[in-house]
Amino acid sequence: MGRQELLSRLAQQNERRIVLLVLDGVGDLRTDAQPRTALDEARTPNLDRLAARSSLGRLVPVGTGVTPGSGPGHLALFGYEPTSPETDIGRGVLEALGLGLDIAPGTVVARGNFATVDGEGLLTDRRAGRLAGAEGRRICARLASRIEAAGSALGDGIEVEVHPGEAYRFVLLFRPRAGTPPLDARFADTDPQQLGVAALPVQAAAGAGESARRTADRLAPAVAALQAELQDEERANTFLLRGFSKLPALPGVGELHGLRAAALAGYPLYRGVAKVCGMEIVDCGGSFGQILDRLEERWDDFDYFFLHVKGTDMAGEDGDLAAKVGAIEAVDALLPRLLDLGPDVLAITGDHSTPVPMEAHSWHPVPLLLRSRDCFVDECSRFTEVEASRGAIGTIPASDLMGLLLANAGKLAKFGA
Amino acid sequence: MGRQELLSRLAQQNERRIVLLVLDGVGDLRTDAQPRTALDEARTPNLDRLAARSSLGRLVPVGTGVTPGSGPGHLALFGYEPTSPETDIGRGVLEALGLGLDIAPGTVVARGNFATVDGEGLLTDRRAGRLAGAEGRRICARLASRIEAAGSALGDGIEVEVHPGEAYRFVLLFRPRAGTPPLDARFADTDPQQLGVAALPVQAAAGAGESARRTADRLAPAVAALQAELQDEERANTFLLRGFSKLPALPGVGELHGLRAAALAGYPLYRGVAKVCGMEIVDCGGSFGQILDRLEERWDDFDYFFLHVKGTDMAGEDGDLAAKVGAIEAVDALLPRLLDLGPDVLAITGDHSTPVPMEAHSWHPVPLLLRSRDCFVDECSRFTEVEASRGAIGTIPASDLMGLLLANAGKLAKFGA
Numbered sequence: 001m002g003r004q005e006l007l008s009r010l011a012q013q014n015e016r017r018i019v020l021l022v023l024d025g026v027g028d029l030r031t032d033a034q035p036r037t038a039l040d041e042a043r044t045p046n047l048d049r050l051a052a053r054s055s056l057g058r059l060v061p062v063g064t065g066v067t068p069g070s071g072p073g074h075l076a077l078f079g080y081e082p083t084s085p086e087t088d089i090g091r092g093v094l095e096a097l098g099l100g101l102d103i104a105p106g107t108v109v110a111r112g113n114f115a116t117v118d119g120e121g122l123l124t125d126r127r128a129g130r131l132a133g134a135e136g137r138r139i140c141a142r143l144a145s146r147i148e149a150a151g152s153a154l155g156d157g158i159e160v161e162v163h164p165g166e167a168y169r170f171v172l173l174f175r176p177r178a179g180t181p182p183l184d185a186r187f188a189d190t191d192p193q194q195l196g197v198a199a200l201p202v203q204a205a206a207g208a209g210e211s212a213r214r215t216a217d218r219l220a221p222a223v224a225a226l227q228a229e230l231q232d233e234e235r236a237n238t239f240l241l242r243g244f245s246k247l248p249a250l251p252g253v254g255e256l257h258g259l260r261a262a263a264l265a266g267y268p269l270y271r272g273v274a275k276v277c278g279m280e281i282v283d284c285g286g287s288f289g290q291i292l293d294r295l296e297e298r299w300d301d302f303d304y305f306f307l308h309v310k311g312t313d314m315a316g317e318d319g320d321l322a323a324k325v326g327a328i329e330a331v332d333a334l335l336p337r338l339l340d341l342g343p344d345v346l347a348i349t350g351d352h353s354t355p356v357p358m359e360a361h362s363w364h365p366v367p368l369l370l371r372s373r374d375c376f377v378d379e380c381s382r383f384t385e386v387e388a389s390r391g392a393i394g395t396i397p398a399s400d401l402m403g404l405l406l407a408n409a410g411k412l413a414k415f416g417a
Numbered sequence: 418m419g420r421q422e423l424l425s426r427l428a429q430q431n432e433r434r435i436v437l438l439v440l441d442g443v444g445d446l447r448t449d450a451q452p453r454t455a456l457d458e459a460r461t462p463n464l465d466r467l468a469a470r471s472s473l474g475r476l477v478p479v480g481t482g483v484t485p486g487s488g489p490g491h492l493a494l495f496g497y498e499p500t501s502p503e504t505d506i507g508r509g510v511l512e513a514l515g516l517g518l519d520i521a522p523g524t525v526v527a528r529g530n531f532a533t534v535d536g537e538g539l540l541t542d543r544r545a546g547r548l549a550g551a552e553g554r555r556i557c558a559r560l561a562s563r564i565e566a567a568g569s570a571l572g573d574g575i576e577v578e579v580h581p582g583e584a585y586r587f588v589l590l591f592r593p594r595a596g597t598p599p600l601d602a603r604f605a606d607t608d609p610q611q612l613g614v615a616a617l618p619v620q621a622a623a624g625a626g627e628s629a630r631r632t633a634d635r636l637a638p639a640v641a642a643l644q645a646e647l648q649d650e651e652r653a654n655t656f657l658l659r660g661f662s663k664l665p666a667l668p669g670v671g672e673l674h675g676l677r678a679a680a681l682a683g684y685p686l687y688r689g690v691a692k693v694c695g696m697e698i699v700d701c702g703g704s705f706g707q708i709l710d711r712l713e714e715r716w717d718d719f720d721y722f723f724l725h726v727k728g729t730d731m732a733g734e735d736g737d738l739a740a741k742v743g744a745i746e747a748v749d750a751l752l753p754r755l756l757d758l759g760p761d762v763l764a765i766t767g768d769h770s771t772p773v774p775m776e777a778h779s780w781h782p783v784p785l786l787l788r789s790r791d792c793f794v795d796e797c798s799r800f801t802e803v804e805a806s807r808g809a810i811g812t813i814p815a816s817d818l819m820g821l822l823l824a825n826a827g828k829l830a831k832f833g834a
Contacts, residue, residue: 001500003480010483053449374775377447379803392803394782394812396481403482407780414778415479416486416499417511 004079004256007403007412013258016344016409018304020401022077023331024070024270025313025354027366027385028324034357038312038324039367039384044332047348047383050339051369056380057393058365059401061352067363069094073351074273078253078306079402089276090185090245096171097272099163103247106182108174111165111243113191114139114236115199123195127168128236139236140164146229150222158183160222172226172241174219183246186212187219191240199227199240252278253304257406262298264291265308274306286310288330292337299341303409307338316354324356345372345408347401348383365395372408421496421673424820424829430675433761433826435721437818439494439687440748441487442730442771444783444802445741451774455729455741456784456801461749464765464800467756468786473797474810475782476818478769484780486511490768491690495670495723496819506693507602507662513588514689516580520664523599525591528582528660530608531556531653532616540612544585545653556653557581563646567639575600577639589643589658591636600663603629604636608657616644616657669695670721674823679715681708682725691723703727705747709754716758720826733771741773762789762825764818765800782812789825 001009028037061068062082071089072082080087089097092109103109114136116125131139143162151160157180161173176183186208190200202220204212227238253259255278263274266286275281280302284294291307311327338346349368352361367388378392389395393404406412418426445454478485479499488506489499497504506514509526520526531553533542548556560579568577574597578590593600603625607617619637621629644655670676672695680691683703692698697719701711708724728744755763766785769778784805795809806812810821823829 006480006483006500374446376781392806400481403480407482412482412484414484414486416489417508
């Protein structure tokens with residue numbers, strides 16, 4: 001029996017509330033050049049007091065040595081096995097979620113790059129000179145004017161949409177209308193990943209089978225018509241498509257664990273992943289203060305709250321230790337507001353490490369703090385990477401956290417008699 | 418290759434003796450209200466001396482956050498994967514084992530509750546007012562007087578037995594006689610789990626198939642006849658059946674690992690689980706002294722001894738820290754008798770934690786002490802939860818312990834050349 005199935009069988013409901021506070025990318029490194037981490041450096045009187053009454057430990061997001069993207073990092077925190085085929089969130093879907101697009105389960109999404117071809121149709125720039133956002137939006141608007149024609153090439157059942165992303169990126173959606181059977185999404189990228197060759201047509205991925213081939217035959221002319229619309233553009237005179245995908249059909253945390261779960265996140269990508277996992281999205285700004293405002297208002301409506309703070313990750317990506325320290329101290333200053341609500345179970349952790357010296361996500365385990373009535377109060381006195389490595393929880397897979405939260409909330413029955 | 422299969426392939430026999438001393442529910446918590454655990458508090462000079470010469474570590478009984486019952490907790494310690502379908506010990510079987518009943522592999526066992534119905538046959542109390550043990554035994558005797566008739570309703574091949582349990586509970590057995598084909602046990606509970614409705618007849622569980630349906634059709638009239646016998650009782654005028662099950666057909670530790678294994682446990686449930694795993698039951702009382710008496714007598718007859726001490730768990734369930742400390746100190750006082758036998762490998766641990774503040778089993782990892790000639794003598798100086806969290810063995814699944822014991826006893830060959 002898999003772990004998720006086991007937890008699901010043991011689910012029992014009660015009124016106790018769980019809060020999962022994700023400080024995105026909070027984990028950091030001690031290196032030759034940076035002898036202390038942001039958590040080491042930050043002045044955090046409230047976190048310190050909390051740590052002294054909590055269990056600490058570390059989470060391995062995906063697997064030893066594996067650096068997670070934001071999707072897998074959060075899926076694991078929500079209790080899903082991030083490397084199983086069922087939880088694979090494709091690039092197209094992730095890009096659409098990041099733009100805050102509302103995509104239905106049957107919608108096929110691809111991530112697009114504007115690109116440049118020469119007079120013979122051979123690629124000379126796969127990113128169209130990395131054109132700026134305004135230019136990307138103008139070209140998307142131009143494509144949108146051809147959408148109806150592209151849609152009609154597909155027949156009545158499918159709507160086509162184009163949405164600008166950052167710079168030279170955009171998202172292409174194929175939405176089946178009500179009554180239209182679901183579309184296959186198993187198509188190969190049209191990006192040949194090299195210059196001097198032509199872009200590929202939309203075609204079924206290797207081994208995808210007859211249904212994907214039939215759908216590809218319908219989509220290819222519509223995509224070609226959209227590409228033709230751009231042929232007189234100077235730089236963005238075609239586009240490439242990658243990561244065709246649909247929303248994964250995951251059982252939600254309500255169905256699995258009986259939770260009434262809410263997500264409070266300022267950034268669309270995290271809302272999107274939470275929504276895929278069956279959480280209700282509570283609109284809020286991106287600062288911890290704005291998140292707490294909405295949390296206080298909606299406290300009675302849910303028994304699981306996912307709060308997402310982005311600043312720690314951004315500072316890590318920027319290689320800015322002072323900014324990361326500041327982001328942690330800002331959370332610490334407002335922590336009493338969260339504690340005043342009296343969560344029965346509170347976990348503070350990250351979805352991955354974003355070490356300042358690396359300026360990127362990394363594979364290193366992420367510190368975890370867990371406070372509940374029944375947690376083992378260990379001898380850790382601060383919420384830091386080193387203290388966490390000595391905590392009572394030990395170093396566990398991030399996908400084990402959900403079971404630990406449920407147990408501490410009394411939401412899991414005993415296994416066997 | 419599964420772990421058990423791997424260990425089994427590597428099995429090699431020798432004369433070295435392994436002792437697994439289970440202090441039931443020994444693991445405990447440090448909390449705001451209880452800053453020190455029973456192991457922290459107990460004066461244990463003998464355990465301390467042993468700990469200083471041992472490896473410490475922690476066992477996770479079933480999985481992070483999962484609270485085990487006694488069945489899965491012990492199966493894991495004996496090297497079985499407790500969540501696999503093969504090791505599932507049904508409620509009926511577990512109740513029968515707990516009563517010390519001798520059940521053969523083909524016997525179908527259900528756990529019964531006496532219950533109350535009104536004049537229209539609708540349930541008004543699913544536990545018959547939680548009637549006392551004496552009353553339960555009287556009613557069981559009354560049922561027993563009808564057993565022959567019930568048995569004959571089933572035809573010659575099946576014997577029916579009823580055995581009183583605690584208070585309003587009892588066990589119903591269907592034993593196929595020699596030559597009768599094995600009975601299916603995949604029946605749904607007859608307990609509808611609500612009042613104001615009739616009890617359900619014995620019927621096949623959802624998806625159980627034709628063989629279960631045929632057997633249910635045979636059993637249902639016999640059960641109805643027994644229920645009819647009670648109709649003039651004031652409170653216990655019917656009964657409900659739950660947890661139909663048979664003994665799981667597990668390969669024993671002899672077959673798997675070449676062990677000649679003995680169980681010394683004062684309580685029937687633990688003897689029952691040990692028997693399911695192929696151990697020989699050595700009759701003994703429940704105190705550690707009584708267990709040691711028998712251990713000394715039978716030392717030459719086996720090379721694996723499972724000793725079960727119940728007092729730690731009972732004190733935990735009672736929320737009585739002083740009693741738990743006392744139970745640990747009582748074991749410590751007699752430990753020299755065990756050490757004088759010179760076990761080649763000695764492990765001391767629990768099947769789960771039963772923290773005093775929770776008054777129940779819990780999911781928290783359980784401390785483990787392992788002493789052998791070849792164990793890594795780490796820096797832990799006491800057998801406590803916190804020391805164990807820093808021990809050389811680390812935090813491992815409880816089902817990994819058997820391999821560690823076998824290795825320390827030289828009973829596992831090298832894997833590969």
